[in-house]
Amino acid sequence: MNSIINEHIEVYVHQEAKQGNRESGDTYFMYTAEDYFICAIADGLGNGPIARQSAQIVPKVLAEYHDETLDELLSRCNEHMVQKRGAAVAIVKVDYKRKTIQYSCVGNVRFYLLQNGGKMVYPLPVMGYLSGRPQRLKTQEYPYRKGDLFFLHSDGVTLRSPKASLTNSCGPYELYKKVLETLERGDDATFIAGSLLL
Numbered sequence: 001m002n003s004i005i006n007e008h009i010e011v012y013v014h015q016e017a018k019q020g021n022r023e024s025g026d027t028y029f030m031y032t033a034e035d036y037f038i039c040a041i042a043d044g045l046g047n048g049p050i051a052r053q054s055a056q057i058v059p060k061v062l063a064e065y066h067d068e069t070l071d072e073l074l075s076r077c078n079e080h081m082v083q084k085r086g087a088a089v090a091i092v093k094v095d096y097k098r099k100t101i102q103y104s105c106v107g108n109v110r111f112y113l114l115q116n117g118g119k120m121v122y123p124l125p126v127m128g129y130l131s132g133r134p135q136r137l138k139t140q141e142y143p144y145r146k147g148d149l150f151f152l153h154s155d156g157v158t159l160r161s162p163k164a165s166l167t168n169s170c171g172p173y174e175l176y177k178k179v180l181e182t183l184e185r186g187d188d189a190t191f192i193a194g195s196l197l198l
Helices: 051-054 056-067 068-079 162-167 172-183
Strands: 002-005 009-015 027-034 037-045 087-095 100-106 110-114 140-143 151-153 189-196
Touching: 002 027, 002 140, 009 027, 009 037, 009 051, 009 172, 027 051, 027 056, 027 100, 037 051, 037 056, 037 162, 051 056, 051 087, 056 068, 056 087, 068 087, 068 100, 087 110, 100 110, 110 162, 151 162, 151 172, 162 172, 172 189
Parallel strands: none
Antiparallel strands: 002 009, 009 189, 027 037, 037 087, 087 100, 100 140, 110 151, 151 189
């Protein structure tokens, strides 16, 4: 488990490879600055080393350019996917000052946000994957309040009832533990569970 806990945010990550594989075809990235937090999951097509080759592009790009917009970051990642297998990628950025959470995705990396009043936000991702070809990008932005819970996961994680999973968790660590207990080991699996503290 990897985690980030500060005055603004509490986040837990789990990643594991498909059974029989030594390395996962998924990668993730997390970074917190004074004014924002950014995280991402990249799911390389297929599994194992060839999938990981594509997925590894994303944390490298984000580590260098994390202050850019989500669409700029996805465009940069896309440019590096030429002649690679490609990857589904989702990026989430929390702006502490503006109290907003942004999401942009190409492919089947899912994102859920449970807002304080119990409203569940589930933005539909852009279908496809980053492969170097031109992509239609669409960053979506939502306000957040203290206590809002979010969950980002690759397709190796199955949530039978996302709303119940988030609603019945008293915080991100409990959500992390619940998902871990029900994880089926049939694919590369990566998930990030977090809550907003300020």
